[in-house]
Amino acid sequence: MHYLDNAATTRTIEPAAKKAAEIMTERFGNPSAMHKLGLEAANELSLARERVKSALGAGGGEIMFTSGGTESINTAISGAAHKYGRQKRKIISTEIEHAATLETLKALENQGFTVILVKPDKKGNVNAGEILKNAEDACLVTMMAINNETGAVLPFEEVREGLKSMRSPALLHLDAVQAFMKTEKPLVSSGADLISVSGHKIGGVKGAGALYTAEGIRIPPILYGGGQEKGLRSGTEALPAIAALGEACRFRQERLHGDLKTLRELNAYAREKLKEIPGLIINSPDDASAHILNFSLPGARSEVLMRVLQQREVYVSSGSACSRGHRSHVLAAMRLDPALIDSAIRVSFCPENTLRDIDELRAGLFEGVKLFTR
Ligand code: PLP
Numbered sequence: 001m002h003y004l005d006n007a008a009t010t011r012t013i014e015p016a017a018k019k020a021a022e023i024m025t026e027r028f029g030n031p032s033a034m035h036k037l038g039l040e041a042a043n044e045l046s047l048a049r050e051r052v053k054s055a056l057g058a059g060g061g062e063i064m065f066t067s068g069g070t071e072s073i074n075t076a077i078s079g080a081a082h083k084y085g086r087q088k089r090k091i092i093s094t095e096i097e098h099a100a101t102l103e104t105l106k107a108l109e110n111q112g113f114t115v116i117l118v119k120p121d122k123k124g125n126v127n128a129g130e131i132l133k134n135a136e137d138a139c140l141v142t143m144m145a146i147n148n149e150t151g152a153v154l155p156f157e158e159v160r161e162g163l164k165s166m167r168s169p170a171l172l173h174l175d176a177v178q179a180f181m182k183t184e185k186p187l188v189s190s191g192a193d194l195i196s197v198s199g200h201k202i203g204g205v206k207g208a209g210a211l212y213t214a215e216g217i218r219i220p221p222i223l224y225g226g227g228q229e230k231g232l233r234s235g236t237e238a239l240p241a242i243a244a245l246g247e248a249c250r251f252r253q254e255r256l257h258g259d260l261k262t263l264r265e266l267n268a269y270a271r272e273k274l275k276e277i278p279g280l281i282i283n284s285p286d287d288a289s290a291h292i293l294n295f296s297l298p299g300a301r302s303e304v305l306m307r308v309l310q311q312r313e314v315y316v317s318s319g320s321a322c323s324r325g326h327r328s329h330v331l332a333a334m335r336l337d338p339a340l341i342d343s344a345i346r347v348s349f350c351p352e353n354t355l356r357d358i359d360e361l362r363a364g365l366f367e368g369v370k371l372f373t374r
Helices: 014-025 036-056 069-081 099-110 128-132 156-165 239-274 302-311 329-333 338-342 355-373
Strands: 062-066 090-094 114-118 140-144 171-175 194-198 209-213 292-296 344-348
Touching (some): 036 062, 036 194, 036 209, 036 239, 062 069, 069 099, 069 140, 069 209, 090 099, 099 114, 099 140, 128 156, 140 156, 156 171, 239 292, 239 355, 292 338, 302 355, 329 338, 338 344
Parallel strands (some): 090 114, 140 171
Antiparallel strands (some): 062 209, 292 344
8 A cells, every 4th residue: 555645644653553552441541530540541641741742842831632633723713812802803824724724713703803814825835924914913823834735834933033023912823733743843942822733643543632832821712511631621531542642742753853854755756756747747835844745737637646546555635635525725825727726636745655655656647647648
């Protein structure tokens, strides 16, 4: 199998799967229970929290566990939006955000918030100045760190600096679901107030994510109940998935430097090999994150290409997995030609991929091109 859809989700890495199984069958207590099993579970929860904190590079601040990226993003945006009550009701974001952000913003718009979405350029890059020019009286700037469809790296550090120098009261939330464990610099060093991450994109188990809140940042919960996670996220913790997230953080952090080098090598090799496919156009910016590469074969259709690739057990995506069947809003925001959008393929690597996976991709694409040029 040649799995090249790691931005959609990853295979759970062995140690994380083992950890989840161990929690489910042995240390299965409720972390709030007062007996020995409960205590063991609470210790696992603390260990996972420390591991996520360390992977994010956080000294202080809090890590709250959620069910995944979507919940972290919903909590961060809804919470931050209400920080200033009715005084400040302007939110700045971008047109290339994930649906978890765009749909939360739509709901806030319906509640009377003003939402400004900044457009990317033709390469999918977002200009920090465009975000900052409206941010003076905003309550929140929410942006991705790395785009899930093109791998474009957004200028979040520049935005943080800009907000600081203009003394904007706006909080900065980073959707770091695609950036987590994919950057040399720890994400907390960006100075963001809130950071959302997800376990299943880094070799964890589906069903656990985290929201980092910087020191002094308090946001209201969206779930009420037993008061778990310091009252921020009630509900019995999904410990198997949370502990697997912690384990994936430990595993990835130990290998980070080498893994990023591998991803860069895979990306460079793929760009080189894809040049050989007649008519192929790369949509990702040249300086995109190495784990995501988006390209088009104008004249072809992505669903057909995907089927041809699937016959060789090469798994890719025609855009983002979350927007099945819909034209990519990211590529549309980049104002790409419809022929490019309809033939777009996203491949996304994990450090366990090999050059053979890319050779197979190349062979499958050659086969696919023939179907459309007969
Ligand atoms: N944000 C980005 C950039 C993503 O790529 C995804 C998932 O594809 C999400 C948010 C949602 O994360 P989850 O699937 O953990 O809810």
